[in-house]
Amino acid sequence: MKFYSTNKKSPAVDLEEAIMNGLAPDGGLYMPEAIPKLTNDFFNRASSLSFQDIAFEVGKNFFMPVIPENVLRIMVQESFNFDVPIVKLDKHLHVLELFHGPTCAFKDFAARFMARLFGFFAERAQKEITILVATSGDTGSAVAHGFLNVIGVKVIILYPSGKVSPLQEKQLTGMGENITALEIQGTFDDCQKLAKQAFLDRELRQKINLASANSINVARLLPQSFYYVYLCAQLNDKKLPIVVSVPSGNFGNLTAGVIAKKMGSPIAKFVAATNSNDVVPKYLRTGNFRPIPSVSTISNAMDVGNPSNFARMLDLYANDVEKMRTDIFGISFSDVATRGAILDVFQKYRYIMDPHGAVAYLGLQDFLNKSKGYSGIFLETAHPAKFFEEVENVIKESVSMPDRLKSYLEREKRAFLLKNEFSELKNFLLQ
Numbered sequence: 546m547k548f549y550s551t552n553k554k555s556p557a558v559d560l561e562e563a564i565m566n567g568l569a570p571d572g573g574l575y576m577p578e579a580i581p582k583l584t585n586d587f588f589n590r591a592s593s594l595s596f597q598d599i600a601f602e603v604g605k606n607f608f609m610p611v612i613p614e615n616v617l618r619i620m621v622q623e624s625f626n627f628d629v630p631i632v633k634l635d636k637h638l639h640v641l642e643l644f645h646g647p648t649c650a651f652k653d654f655a656a657r658f659m660a661r662l663f664g665f666f667a668e669r670a671q672k673e674i675t676i677l678v679a680t681s682g683d684t685g686s687a688v689a690h691g692f693l694n695v696i697g698v699k700v701i702i703l704y705p706s707g708k709v710s711p712l713q714e715k716q717l718t719g720m721g722e723n724i725t726a727l728e729i730q731g732t733f734d735d736c737q738k739l740a741k742q743a744f745l746d747r748e749l750r751q752k753i754n755l756a757s758a759n760s761i762n763v764a765r766l767l768p769q770s771f772y773y774v775y776l777c778a779q780l781n782d783k784k785l786p787i788v789v790s791v792p793s794g795n796f797g798n799l800t801a802g803v804i805a806k807k808m809g810s811p812i813a814k815f816v817a818a819t820n821s822n823d824v825v826p827k828y829l830r831t832g833n834f835r836p837i838p839s840v841s842t843i844s845n846a847m848d849v850g851n852p853s854n855f856a857r858m859l860d861l862y863a864n865d866v867e868k869m870r871t872d873i874f875g876i877s878f879s880d881v882a883t884r885g886a887i888l889d890v891f892q893k894y895r896y897i898m899d900p901h902g903a904v905a906y907l908g909l910q911d912f913l914n915k916s917k918g919y920s921g922i923f924l925e926t927a928h929p930a931k932f933f934e935e936v937e938n939v940i941k942e943s944v945s946m947p948d949r950l951k952s953y954l955e956r957e958k959r960a961f962l963l964k965n966e967f968s969e970l971k972n973f974l975l976q
Protein backbone atom coordinates (compact mmCIF):
# COMPACT_ATOMS: atom_id res chain seq x y z
CA MET A 546 0.00 0.00 0.00
CA LYS A 547 1.30 3.45 -0.94
CA PHE A 548 0.30 6.74 0.64
CA TYR A 549 -0.33 9.91 -1.34
CA SER A 550 -0.36 13.53 -0.20
CA THR A 551 -3.71 15.35 -0.15
CA ASN A 552 -1.94 18.25 -1.92
CA LYS A 553 -0.87 15.83 -4.67
CA LYS A 554 2.41 17.69 -5.26
CA SER A 555 4.72 15.18 -3.51
CA PRO A 556 5.24 11.62 -4.72
CA ALA A 557 3.41 8.71 -3.10
CA VAL A 558 5.51 6.96 -0.45
CA ASP A 559 5.51 3.66 1.41
CA LEU A 560 4.24 3.14 4.96
CA GLU A 561 7.57 3.78 6.67
CA GLU A 562 8.18 7.05 4.88
CA ALA A 563 4.61 8.25 5.46
CA ILE A 564 4.95 7.56 9.17
CA MET A 565 8.45 9.01 9.52
CA ASN A 566 7.56 12.15 7.51
CA GLY A 567 4.31 12.85 9.35
CA LEU A 568 3.44 15.70 7.01
CA ALA A 569 4.16 15.27 3.28
CA PRO A 570 6.87 17.60 1.86
CA ASP A 571 4.20 19.59 -0.03
CA GLY A 572 2.41 20.30 3.27
CA GLY A 573 -0.37 17.79 2.53
CA LEU A 574 -1.55 14.90 4.68
CA TYR A 575 -0.94 11.29 3.73
CA MET A 576 -3.85 9.09 2.69
CA PRO A 577 -3.90 5.39 1.77
CA GLU A 578 -3.97 4.98 -2.02
CA ALA A 579 -6.80 2.50 -1.83
CA ILE A 580 -9.37 1.90 0.86
CA PRO A 581 -9.72 -1.86 1.16
CA LYS A 582 -13.22 -3.37 1.01
CA LEU A 583 -14.03 -5.77 3.82
CA THR A 584 -15.87 -8.82 2.50
CA ASN A 585 -19.41 -9.97 3.33
CA ASP A 586 -17.85 -13.09 4.73
CA PHE A 587 -15.89 -10.91 7.14
CA PHE A 588 -18.98 -9.02 8.32
CA ASN A 589 -20.89 -12.29 8.70
CA ARG A 590 -18.39 -13.63 11.17
CA ALA A 591 -17.40 -10.28 12.71
CA SER A 592 -19.87 -10.47 15.62
CA SER A 593 -17.94 -13.41 17.06
CA LEU A 594 -14.52 -11.75 16.70
CA SER A 595 -12.69 -10.01 19.52
CA PHE A 596 -11.57 -6.39 19.18
CA GLN A 597 -8.03 -7.60 18.60
CA ASP A 598 -9.14 -10.00 15.85
CA ILE A 599 -11.02 -7.21 14.10
CA ALA A 600 -8.08 -4.83 14.43
CA PHE A 601 -5.86 -7.50 12.90
CA GLU A 602 -8.21 -8.26 9.99
CA VAL A 603 -8.70 -4.58 9.19
CA GLY A 604 -5.10 -3.59 9.88
CA LYS A 605 -3.50 -6.19 7.64
CA ASN A 606 -4.95 -4.44 4.57
CA PHE A 607 -3.01 -1.30 5.44
CA PHE A 608 0.10 -2.56 7.19
CA MET A 609 1.05 -5.92 5.67
CA PRO A 610 3.44 -6.95 4.19
CA VAL A 611 5.64 -4.08 5.48
CA ILE A 612 4.67 -5.25 8.96
CA PRO A 613 4.92 -9.06 8.91
CA GLU A 614 1.80 -10.99 9.91
CA ASN A 615 3.19 -12.32 13.20
CA VAL A 616 4.43 -8.85 14.21
CA LEU A 617 1.06 -7.28 13.40
CA ARG A 618 -0.65 -9.92 15.57
CA ILE A 619 1.53 -8.99 18.53
CA MET A 620 1.03 -5.27 17.87
CA VAL A 621 -2.76 -5.52 18.06
CA GLN A 622 -2.63 -7.87 21.08
CA GLU A 623 -0.43 -5.44 23.02
CA SER A 624 -2.06 -2.20 21.86
CA PHE A 625 -5.69 -3.12 22.51
CA ASN A 626 -5.46 -5.00 25.79
CA PHE A 627 -8.47 -3.25 27.36
CA ASP A 628 -12.28 -3.35 27.07
CA VAL A 629 -14.30 -1.49 24.44
CA PRO A 630 -17.85 -1.80 25.81
CA ILE A 631 -21.10 -0.70 24.22
CA VAL A 632 -23.49 0.57 26.89
CA LYS A 633 -27.21 0.62 26.21
CA LEU A 634 -29.02 3.69 27.57
CA ASP A 635 -32.33 3.29 25.78
CA LYS A 636 -33.98 1.23 23.07
CA HIS A 637 -32.16 2.88 20.17
CA LEU A 638 -29.54 4.81 22.13
CA HIS A 639 -26.09 3.40 22.84
CA VAL A 640 -22.66 4.65 23.94
CA LEU A 641 -19.38 3.25 22.69
CA GLU A 642 -16.96 3.75 25.59
CA LEU A 643 -13.49 4.44 24.24
CA PHE A 644 -11.88 5.45 27.55
CA HIS A 645 -10.85 2.11 29.04
CA GLY A 646 -7.21 2.44 27.98
CA PRO A 647 -4.42 3.37 30.40
CA THR A 648 -4.84 7.15 30.20
CA CYS A 649 -8.67 7.07 30.13
CA ALA A 650 -9.02 8.80 26.75
CA PHE A 651 -9.68 7.42 23.27
CA LYS A 652 -6.28 8.69 22.13
CA ASP A 653 -4.84 5.53 23.70
CA PHE A 654 -6.04 3.50 20.69
CA ALA A 655 -3.97 5.44 18.21
CA ALA A 656 -1.00 6.22 20.46
CA ARG A 657 -0.43 2.63 21.56
CA PHE A 658 -0.54 1.26 18.04
CA MET A 659 1.57 4.06 16.58
CA ALA A 660 4.23 3.50 19.28
CA ARG A 661 4.64 -0.10 18.16
CA LEU A 662 4.90 0.92 14.51
CA PHE A 663 7.71 3.33 15.36
CA GLY A 664 9.34 0.67 17.51
CA PHE A 665 9.28 -1.75 14.56
CA PHE A 666 10.92 0.76 12.21
CA ALA A 667 13.54 1.73 14.80
CA GLU A 668 14.51 -1.89 15.26
CA ARG A 669 14.50 -2.74 11.58
CA ALA A 670 16.79 0.18 10.70
CA GLN A 671 18.86 -0.19 13.88
CA LYS A 672 18.46 3.52 14.56
CA GLU A 673 17.12 5.59 17.37
CA ILE A 674 13.99 7.64 16.64
CA THR A 675 13.14 10.77 18.62
CA ILE A 676 9.47 11.65 18.74
CA LEU A 677 8.76 15.31 19.35
CA VAL A 678 5.23 16.17 20.40
CA ALA A 679 3.59 19.40 21.50
CA THR A 680 0.55 18.93 23.69
CA SER A 681 -2.20 20.86 25.40
CA GLY A 682 -2.78 17.82 27.63
CA ASP A 683 -4.47 14.65 26.37
CA THR A 684 -2.30 13.81 23.37
CA GLY A 685 0.89 14.07 25.41
CA SER A 686 -0.31 11.72 28.11
CA ALA A 687 -1.54 9.08 25.64
CA VAL A 688 1.73 9.36 23.72
CA ALA A 689 3.83 9.23 26.89
CA HIS A 690 2.06 6.11 28.04
CA GLY A 691 1.90 4.47 24.61
CA PHE A 692 5.64 4.85 23.96
CA LEU A 693 6.81 3.97 27.46
CA ASN A 694 9.67 1.46 27.19
CA VAL A 695 9.35 1.04 23.42
CA ILE A 696 12.92 0.13 22.51
CA GLY A 697 14.73 2.45 20.09
CA VAL A 698 12.30 5.33 20.54
CA LYS A 699 12.75 8.42 22.71
CA VAL A 700 9.87 10.81 23.31
CA ILE A 701 10.18 14.52 24.04
CA ILE A 702 6.97 16.22 25.13
CA LEU A 703 6.55 20.00 25.02
CA TYR A 704 3.77 21.33 27.21
CA PRO A 705 2.78 24.86 28.28
CA SER A 706 3.76 25.66 31.86
CA GLY A 707 0.75 26.21 34.12
CA LYS A 708 -1.76 25.51 31.35
CA VAL A 709 -2.48 21.82 31.82
CA SER A 710 -4.51 20.36 34.69
CA PRO A 711 -2.59 18.97 37.70
CA LEU A 712 -3.63 15.43 36.75
CA GLN A 713 -2.53 15.93 33.15
CA GLU A 714 0.80 17.33 34.30
CA LYS A 715 1.46 14.19 36.35
CA GLN A 716 0.53 12.06 33.36
CA LEU A 717 3.02 13.97 31.20
CA THR A 718 5.90 14.30 33.60
CA GLY A 719 5.71 11.22 35.81
CA MET A 720 6.61 8.50 33.33
CA GLY A 721 10.43 8.64 33.28
CA GLU A 722 12.36 5.98 31.29
CA ASN A 723 12.40 6.97 27.60
CA ILE A 724 9.90 9.80 28.09
CA THR A 725 11.16 13.35 28.73
CA ALA A 726 8.87 16.29 29.50
CA LEU A 727 9.84 19.88 28.66
CA GLU A 728 7.82 22.51 30.47
CA ILE A 729 7.78 25.53 28.18
CA GLN A 730 7.26 29.05 29.50
CA GLY A 731 4.63 29.85 26.91
CA THR A 732 1.30 28.75 25.46
CA PHE A 733 0.31 25.60 23.59
CA ASP A 734 0.72 27.53 20.34
CA ASP A 735 4.30 28.37 21.35
CA CYS A 736 4.99 24.69 22.00
CA GLN A 737 3.62 23.81 18.61
CA LYS A 738 5.71 26.53 16.97
CA LEU A 739 8.88 25.26 18.66
CA ALA A 740 8.19 21.70 17.50
CA LYS A 741 7.58 22.89 13.94
CA GLN A 742 10.83 24.86 13.98
CA ALA A 743 12.71 21.77 15.11
CA PHE A 744 11.32 19.77 12.19
CA LEU A 745 12.52 22.51 9.80
CA ASP A 746 16.02 22.81 11.32
CA ARG A 747 18.52 21.19 8.98
CA GLU A 748 21.21 20.59 11.61
CA LEU A 749 18.75 18.83 13.93
CA ARG A 750 17.35 16.72 11.10
CA GLN A 751 20.88 15.63 10.19
CA LYS A 752 21.87 14.67 13.71
CA ILE A 753 18.62 13.18 15.02
CA ASN A 754 15.89 11.02 13.47
CA LEU A 755 13.04 13.31 14.42
CA ALA A 756 9.45 12.20 13.94
CA SER A 757 6.05 13.55 14.91
CA ALA A 758 3.29 11.83 16.89
CA ASN A 759 0.78 14.52 16.19
CA SER A 760 -2.69 13.90 14.89
CA ILE A 761 -1.80 14.34 11.24
CA ASN A 762 0.34 11.19 11.29
CA VAL A 763 -1.28 8.44 9.27
CA ALA A 764 -0.13 5.99 11.97
CA ARG A 765 -2.56 7.68 14.32
CA LEU A 766 -5.39 7.92 11.85
CA LEU A 767 -5.73 4.34 10.68
CA PRO A 768 -5.96 2.49 14.03
CA GLN A 769 -8.97 4.65 14.87
CA SER A 770 -10.95 2.99 12.08
CA PHE A 771 -10.82 -0.32 13.98
CA TYR A 772 -13.43 0.60 16.59
CA TYR A 773 -15.99 1.70 14.00
CA VAL A 774 -15.82 -1.73 12.37
CA TYR A 775 -16.01 -3.31 15.82
CA LEU A 776 -19.06 -1.29 16.84
CA CYS A 777 -20.92 -2.34 13.68
CA ALA A 778 -20.05 -5.95 14.47
CA GLN A 779 -21.09 -5.76 18.12
CA LEU A 780 -24.13 -3.49 18.15
CA ASN A 781 -27.29 -5.53 18.79
CA ASP A 782 -29.60 -2.86 17.47
CA LYS A 783 -28.89 -3.13 13.75
CA LYS A 784 -32.31 -3.51 12.13
CA LEU A 785 -32.46 0.27 11.77
CA PRO A 786 -29.76 2.23 9.92
CA ILE A 787 -26.90 3.21 12.24
CA VAL A 788 -25.98 6.83 13.00
CA VAL A 789 -22.73 7.48 14.90
CA SER A 790 -22.10 10.78 16.68
CA VAL A 791 -18.44 11.79 17.04
CA PRO A 792 -17.23 14.56 19.39
CA SER A 793 -14.77 16.37 17.17
CA GLY A 794 -11.85 18.79 17.35
CA ASN A 795 -9.12 17.98 14.85
CA PHE A 796 -11.47 15.53 13.12
CA GLY A 797 -9.06 12.59 13.08
CA ASN A 798 -11.65 10.44 14.82
CA LEU A 799 -14.43 11.28 12.37
CA THR A 800 -12.12 10.88 9.36
CA ALA A 801 -11.27 7.36 10.55
CA GLY A 802 -15.02 6.68 10.79
CA VAL A 803 -15.53 7.73 7.18
CA ILE A 804 -12.69 5.42 6.16
CA ALA A 805 -14.40 2.56 8.04
CA LYS A 806 -17.63 3.34 6.18
CA LYS A 807 -15.79 3.28 2.85
CA MET A 808 -14.40 -0.12 3.86
CA GLY A 809 -17.99 -1.33 3.95
CA SER A 810 -19.07 -0.78 7.57
CA PRO A 811 -22.85 -0.32 7.63
CA ILE A 812 -22.93 3.21 9.05
CA ALA A 813 -25.69 5.27 7.46
CA LYS A 814 -24.77 8.65 8.87
CA PHE A 815 -22.24 10.47 11.05
CA VAL A 816 -22.89 13.42 13.31
CA ALA A 817 -19.92 15.81 13.50
CA ALA A 818 -20.57 17.27 16.96
CA THR A 819 -18.44 20.19 18.10
CA ASN A 820 -18.33 22.76 20.89
CA SER A 821 -18.28 26.47 19.98
CA ASN A 822 -15.29 25.79 17.73
CA ASP A 823 -17.71 25.12 14.90
CA VAL A 824 -15.87 25.62 11.61
CA VAL A 825 -16.83 22.20 10.21
CA PRO A 826 -20.57 22.39 11.06
CA LYS A 827 -20.46 25.86 9.46
CA TYR A 828 -18.79 24.44 6.39
CA LEU A 829 -21.48 21.77 6.10
CA ARG A 830 -24.14 24.48 6.33
CA THR A 831 -22.64 27.11 4.06
CA GLY A 832 -20.01 25.39 1.93
CA ASN A 833 -17.38 27.87 3.18
CA PHE A 834 -14.46 26.77 5.33
CA ARG A 835 -13.21 29.61 7.52
CA PRO A 836 -10.68 28.71 10.22
CA ILE A 837 -10.94 30.84 13.38
CA PRO A 838 -8.69 31.35 16.41
CA SER A 839 -9.76 28.66 18.89
CA VAL A 840 -12.19 29.45 21.72
CA SER A 841 -11.82 27.89 25.22
CA THR A 842 -14.59 25.55 26.33
CA ILE A 843 -15.18 22.85 28.96
CA SER A 844 -14.63 20.16 26.29
CA ASN A 845 -11.12 21.51 25.85
CA ALA A 846 -9.65 18.63 23.84
CA MET A 847 -11.90 19.85 21.03
CA ASP A 848 -10.87 23.52 21.18
CA VAL A 849 -9.55 23.61 17.65
CA GLY A 850 -10.14 26.51 15.29
CA ASN A 851 -8.40 25.03 12.24
CA PRO A 852 -8.95 21.27 12.26
CA SER A 853 -5.90 19.54 10.84
CA ASN A 854 -7.76 16.56 9.38
CA PHE A 855 -10.19 18.68 7.38
CA ALA A 856 -7.89 18.28 4.34
CA ARG A 857 -8.49 14.53 4.56
CA MET A 858 -12.25 14.98 4.79
CA LEU A 859 -12.21 17.16 1.68
CA ASP A 860 -10.11 14.55 -0.07
CA LEU A 861 -12.49 11.72 0.87
CA TYR A 862 -15.43 13.68 -0.58
CA ALA A 863 -13.59 15.10 -3.59
CA ASN A 864 -14.04 18.70 -2.33
CA ASP A 865 -17.79 18.35 -2.74
CA VAL A 866 -19.83 19.67 0.19
CA GLU A 867 -22.99 18.03 -1.18
CA LYS A 868 -21.35 14.63 -1.07
CA MET A 869 -20.08 15.26 2.44
CA ARG A 870 -23.58 16.27 3.55
CA THR A 871 -25.00 12.94 2.41
CA ASP A 872 -22.83 11.21 5.00
CA ILE A 873 -22.25 13.83 7.69
CA PHE A 874 -24.55 16.05 9.68
CA GLY A 875 -22.75 18.86 11.54
CA ILE A 876 -23.84 20.69 14.69
CA SER A 877 -22.26 22.64 17.56
CA PHE A 878 -23.18 23.25 21.19
CA SER A 879 -22.38 25.78 23.90
CA ASP A 880 -20.95 24.93 27.32
CA VAL A 881 -24.35 25.70 28.85
CA ALA A 882 -26.00 23.07 26.65
CA THR A 883 -23.17 20.62 27.39
CA ARG A 884 -23.62 20.97 31.16
CA GLY A 885 -27.38 20.58 30.70
CA ALA A 886 -26.85 17.30 28.82
CA ILE A 887 -24.55 15.92 31.53
CA LEU A 888 -27.27 16.59 34.10
CA ASP A 889 -30.16 15.26 31.95
CA VAL A 890 -28.46 11.99 31.15
CA PHE A 891 -27.40 11.53 34.75
CA GLN A 892 -30.95 12.09 35.99
CA LYS A 893 -32.59 9.99 33.28
CA TYR A 894 -30.19 7.04 33.07
CA ARG A 895 -27.77 7.45 36.03
CA TYR A 896 -25.04 7.54 33.39
CA ILE A 897 -22.18 9.99 33.84
CA MET A 898 -20.81 11.58 30.68
CA ASP A 899 -17.67 13.68 30.36
CA PRO A 900 -18.03 17.04 28.55
CA HIS A 901 -16.76 15.63 25.22
CA GLY A 902 -19.16 12.69 25.21
CA ALA A 903 -21.92 15.11 26.22
CA VAL A 904 -21.36 17.14 23.04
CA ALA A 905 -21.68 13.93 21.02
CA TYR A 906 -24.84 12.99 22.91
CA LEU A 907 -26.38 16.38 22.13
CA GLY A 908 -25.49 16.04 18.45
CA LEU A 909 -27.10 12.62 18.31
CA GLN A 910 -30.29 13.80 20.03
CA ASP A 911 -30.59 16.70 17.63
CA PHE A 912 -30.22 14.39 14.66
CA LEU A 913 -32.69 11.82 16.02
CA ASN A 914 -35.26 14.53 16.74
CA LYS A 915 -35.18 15.55 13.08
CA SER A 916 -34.84 12.10 11.51
CA LYS A 917 -36.82 9.12 12.78
CA GLY A 918 -36.00 5.45 12.41
CA TYR A 919 -32.31 5.31 13.28
CA SER A 920 -30.29 3.32 15.75
CA GLY A 921 -28.12 5.93 17.47
CA ILE A 922 -24.73 5.52 19.09
CA PHE A 923 -22.39 8.20 20.38
CA LEU A 924 -18.70 7.94 21.20
CA GLU A 925 -17.59 8.66 24.77
CA THR A 926 -13.97 9.71 24.32
CA ALA A 927 -12.85 10.38 27.90
CA HIS A 928 -13.59 8.99 31.35
CA PRO A 929 -15.66 11.54 33.31
CA ALA A 930 -13.10 11.41 36.15
CA LYS A 931 -10.61 13.15 33.86
CA PHE A 932 -12.88 16.19 34.10
CA PHE A 933 -14.20 15.57 37.58
CA GLU A 934 -14.27 19.22 38.71
CA GLU A 935 -16.65 20.19 35.92
CA VAL A 936 -18.75 17.04 36.07
CA GLU A 937 -19.14 17.01 39.88
CA ASN A 938 -20.22 20.63 39.79
CA VAL A 939 -23.05 19.69 37.46
CA ILE A 940 -24.32 16.42 38.94
CA LYS A 941 -23.60 17.36 42.59
CA GLU A 942 -22.17 13.92 43.27
CA SER A 943 -18.65 12.68 43.31
CA VAL A 944 -17.20 10.84 40.34
CA SER A 945 -15.16 7.83 41.32
CA MET A 946 -11.65 7.85 39.97
CA PRO A 947 -10.32 4.68 38.33
CA ASP A 948 -7.18 3.26 39.97
CA ARG A 949 -5.10 3.86 36.86
CA LEU A 950 -5.82 7.60 37.09
CA LYS A 951 -5.23 7.68 40.84
CA SER A 952 -1.84 6.05 40.38
CA TYR A 953 -0.66 8.99 38.28
CA LEU A 954 -1.30 11.37 41.15
CA GLU A 955 1.31 9.51 43.21
CA ARG A 956 3.97 9.92 40.56
CA GLU A 957 6.69 12.50 40.88
CA LYS A 958 6.83 15.42 38.46
CA ARG A 959 10.03 15.43 36.46
CA ALA A 960 10.31 18.11 33.79
CA PHE A 961 12.92 20.48 32.39
CA LEU A 962 11.77 24.09 32.49
CA LEU A 963 12.68 25.86 29.24
CA LYS A 964 12.22 29.40 28.01
CA ASN A 965 10.05 29.86 24.97
CA GLU A 966 13.10 30.12 22.70
CA PHE A 967 14.09 27.80 19.91
CA SER A 968 17.79 27.92 20.80
CA GLU A 969 16.97 26.42 24.21
CA LEU A 970 15.10 23.53 22.66
CA LYS A 971 17.79 22.97 20.07
CA ASN A 972 20.57 22.85 22.65
CA PHE A 973 18.54 20.46 24.72
CA LEU A 974 17.97 18.12 21.79
CA LEU A 975 21.64 18.19 20.76
CA GLN A 976 23.11 17.51 24.15
Ligand SMILES: *Cc1c(COP(=O)(O)O)cnc(C)c1O
Nearest residue numbers: 793794795796797798846926927
Ligand atom coordinates in the same frame (compact mmCIF):
# COMPACT_ATOMS: atom_id res chain seq x y z
C1 LIG B 1 -8.70 14.65 21.14
C2 LIG B 1 -10.05 14.47 21.73
C3 LIG B 1 -11.24 14.67 20.99
C4 LIG B 1 -11.22 15.17 19.56
O1 LIG B 1 -10.79 14.18 18.63
P1 LIG B 1 -10.36 14.62 17.16
O2 LIG B 1 -9.89 13.37 16.51
O3 LIG B 1 -9.26 15.64 17.32
O4 LIG B 1 -11.56 15.21 16.49
C5 LIG B 1 -12.45 14.40 21.59
N1 LIG B 1 -12.53 14.02 22.88
C6 LIG B 1 -11.42 13.83 23.63
C7 LIG B 1 -11.57 13.41 25.05
C8 LIG B 1 -10.15 14.03 23.10
O5 LIG B 1 -9.06 13.85 23.86
